[in-house]
Amino acid sequence: MIPLQIGALVPLTRPGWAEAGQHLLAGLELGVRDVNDGGGVDGRPLELLVRDTAADPQRAAAAVDELAGLGVAAVAGEYHSVVARAAAARADALGLPFLCSSAVLDTLTEQPTDRVARLAPPQSRGWRIYADFLLGAGHRRTAVAAQPSVYWAAGTRILRDHLAARDATVIDIELDAGALTSTVVCDALVDSGATALLLLVGHPEPAVPIVRSVRGDRRLGEILIGAPAGQPEFAEWETLLGADGAGVPFLRYLPEALGPLGARVETALRERLAQAPSFVAFEGYDTALVLADALRSGGADRARERARTAASWSGVAVEGTRGKIQFSRTPGISVWQWDRTPIQVVDRDPAEPGRFRILHTE
16 A cells, blocks of 8 residues: 655754654654554555754755655644744645644744644743743743744743733843853843743753853842743753753643543653653654544545645544644634643752653643
């Protein structure tokens, strides 16, 4: 039986967040294996054609062109929002269905489209929940250290607007790349009067040196360091920072408790990764399940197959690892969106950095 080929976009090399890419790919591969073990899609096995984006939007767009030419039925994956946006735009232009696994930028496409769907929650939803967590913890003055990026700028705007509406303040701290390990950032943080510092920056650079500088400054012993984009989720964070990396709240897209499917997949992912799976690995697995559902009865004709898949998002109803997945149209979001994604604010327990604590959930 001729396989149904799926293009998989994942960051596997620097400057991409390679650890996130490895988790995403592990989930995709496990999901495809389980779909195939269950008979595939209308009797046809799924086959992944993996392409490394290395966090490069142009490389991702070129990969979509290549995969479309190879005849894939759909494209899936990607972790970095700016990269996913480039891939989504190219897939939409080519009439190729794209299921985005992990990227959260609200404006995934400039115009509404039926060809693109997304599992991760939009940034505006997740980061507002994070802002509510800050307010609930008593933080009325929050400093933001952000690198230039559409993604970081969007996050800053969401936080600023949500907190300002509740009489709280966001303060910008200028990042001097040559002074990240000196007292410059710390001096600016002390002068700001902020009680929390959010790291809207890349990992490991410059996130790790900023954390070390702040943790090592006695004047900032009470400051909360936060990383809403999820840098502390992965093992490399703990390896590089140890105890300094604990107590840094971030967003994670998991339920408080996994059901039977989620628990089984967690065990399988742990064996595959040789470490605890991140929420990104679950996103990868769910991506495979959703694509299998959307691809059913697409037929053998390539154009018909792609058109049928693009028209199927509204009818998807899949029991995933993190709940029932269905797509809808969300105001302000241009793609088909799973609007029930579970969202938590968690951190690494200072008493046991290898363990996560749930601080807030919605």
